[in-house]
Amino acid sequence: MPNHKIAKTISCVRDFQNQNPGKSIGFVPTMGYLHEGHLSLVKRAVKENDLVIVSIFVNPKQFNQGNDFINYPRSVKTDLELLSQYPIDLVFMPENNEIYPTDFSSKVKVDKITDYLEGHFRPGHFEGVTTVLAKLFNIARPHRAYFGQKDAQQLIVIKKMVADLNFDIEIIACPTIREKNGLAMSSRNARLSANERDEAKILFQALMKGKESILKGERNSGKIEALIEKTIQESHSAEIEYVSLNDAVNLAPLTEIQGEILISLAVNFGEVRLIDNILLKT
Numbered sequence: 001m002p003n004h005k006i007a008k009t010i011s012c013v014r015d016f017q018n019q020n021p022g023k024s025i026g027f028v029p030t031m032g033y034l035h036e037g038h039l040s041l042v043k044r045a046v047k048e049n050d051l052v053i054v055s056i057f058v059n060p061k062q063f064n065q066g067n068d069f070i071n072y073p074r075s076v077k078t079d080l081e082l083l084s085q086y087p088i089d090l091v092f093m094p095e096n097n098e099i100y101p102t103d104f105s106s107k108v109k110v111d112k113i114t115d116y117l118e119g120h121f122r123p124g125h126f127e128g129v130t131t132v133l134a135k136l137f138n139i140a141r142p143h144r145a146y147f148g149q150k151d152a153q154q155l156i157v158i159k160k161m162v163a164d165l166n167f168d169i170e171i172i173a174c175p176t177i178r179e180k181n182g183l184a185m186s187s188r189n190a191r192l193s194a195n196e197r198d199e200a201k202i203l204f205q206a207l208m209k210g211k212e213s214i215l216k217g218e219r220n221s222g223k224i225e226a227l228i229e230k231t232i233q234e235s236h237s238a239e240i241e242y243v244s245l246n247d248a249v250n251l252a253p254l255t256e257i258q259g260e261i262l263i264s265l266a267v268n269f270g271e272v273r274l275i276d277n278i279l280l281k282t
């Protein structure tokens, strides 16, 4: 089994980089509780780079509700076992005070595109994501960084931050990995009951219904959203937070759809908030 090093401090990451000059670095930032979705990012990073760094850090700044941070699933031992199956070079697992010392006082915020969707329903969330990623990018100094399409808005926000702030990093979007029943893989799925997990397959089915109606010629986003919502409501445990059709580039909400669009949703099953999306070209 490949053996990777573990770095708990930024100076250990620097030592690793100094020992490996001139190599391309692929970076997979995660919050742990790894699943097939994360592993697909790791596999791609291994294929495309000389060296791969994976980070595991549950970033408190991106949780807008304290309980969500506390309840976020964690399992470092299993994560390290899973990672040991891949030829990755370094796992960066900092403690909170390594990333946010007590006098930490900076923020990175992307405007406008963070006003919609997740940014609207989870105020401050993206500020937390961009702040930690700006730090992690400066620590890992990767050539390429890998993210899942499941967090579609996160990807768009990260690409904007990288362009605006001239990070010399290629952001690679990787497809959403799904369970056999269509449920998008997420660390949060672990907190669903067996029944909720089964019912949550409705999310992908509903997105597919929306897609089908667009392919048949429907262009009114209100009607498509209503169709998706009606489908989700067939599940007894689902509580819809939003279903939305937005421009896939600037995320502006659409009334009449055209061009590249993002259909996305957030739905609660019991205590667990799930998101999913698909991209479509009309």
Ligand code: PAF
Pocket: 029, 030, 031, 057, 059, 062, 129, 132, 133, 151, 154
């Ligand atoms: O997608 C995630 O797991 C997190 O938002 C990320 C990118 C690791 C930043 O904490």
